Amino acid sequence: MSKTSLLSASPVSGARFYALRLLPGDEVLSQLRAFLQHHQLQAAWIAGCTGSMTDVALRYAGREETTQLHGTYEVISLGGTLELAGEHLHLSISDPEGAMTGGHMMPGCTVRTTLEIIIGELTALTFSRQPCSISGYEELVINPRY
Template sequence: MHAVTPVAFRLTRGADLKLSIFNAVKHHKLPAGCVASVVGCLSHLVIRTADGKSTLNIHDDVEIVSVSGTLTPDHVHLHIAVANKQGDMIGGHLMEGSIVSHTAEVCLLSFPQMAFTREFDEETGYTELVVSEK
C-alpha cells in the first residue's frame, strides 16, 4: 500500500486562493496531488466558464461550497463551486485573482509514489494530465 501525505493550512483575508494552493504545492514539493477539501469564503471570484474562453469576475461575498483539482509541481488545475448571499450557486475553472474574504481552510493530499505532469494535447488544445508511477 502506498502512503498518502496530507497538507493542511488556513488562508486569511486578502490571500489569492489559486496562487496560495500553488505556492503550497511548491513549498511542500508535492510530486502529485489533489484537493481534498476547501471551506471558506471569497470577496472576489474569477472563474473561466465551460466554453474555455470566457471569464466571470464576481466582486461580492461568496461561500466556497467545493474545490476540486489535480496538483502538479508546475501547475494546479482547480474547479470551484460557490454560493452567493441568496444561495444561488455558480462554478467553473478557478483563476488567479480569487481573493479570500475572511478565511479559507485548505486540505490537500500528496501522492509521493506518483508523478503528475502536464503535456499539450492537440485534440483538446490544453495541457492535459499525465500520470506515472515513481
C-alpha cells in the first residue's frame, strides 16, 4: 500500500443494512437520493442489486457526455458509494442477447420490472466529496462521525 493510500485509509466502523425495492417506472437516482435523505445516511454503499431497466443513462470512461439507452436490460451489477450530498455509482447491464455495457450511472435510469437494492451504511463514518489535486475530480473524503 502506498503512503498516499495509507493516509486516506479510514478508521474501523460498524455497519447496518437497508433493503429497498424500486418499482416499474421509478427513476433510480432520485429514489436513492430520497432514501438517503429520509434515513439520513452519511456513509453508504450499494451492497447488492438485482433487477431490470428500460432506460439507462451512462457516462463512459473518459467522456463528458451521457449516453442514453432505451430497451430491455438486466442489471448485472450496481456498485459505489452514496452520501447525503451525492453519489459515485457504476452500473453494468446486459441486453436481450447478453451483450454487456457499463459506466458511471447518470440520472435517467428507469426501472423495468423491479430493482432490489441492499444498501449498507458505515455507522461511525461520514462521506463527502472534495476536489482532488491529483485526479482533477471531486473525490471521496472519509471522516469519523461525531
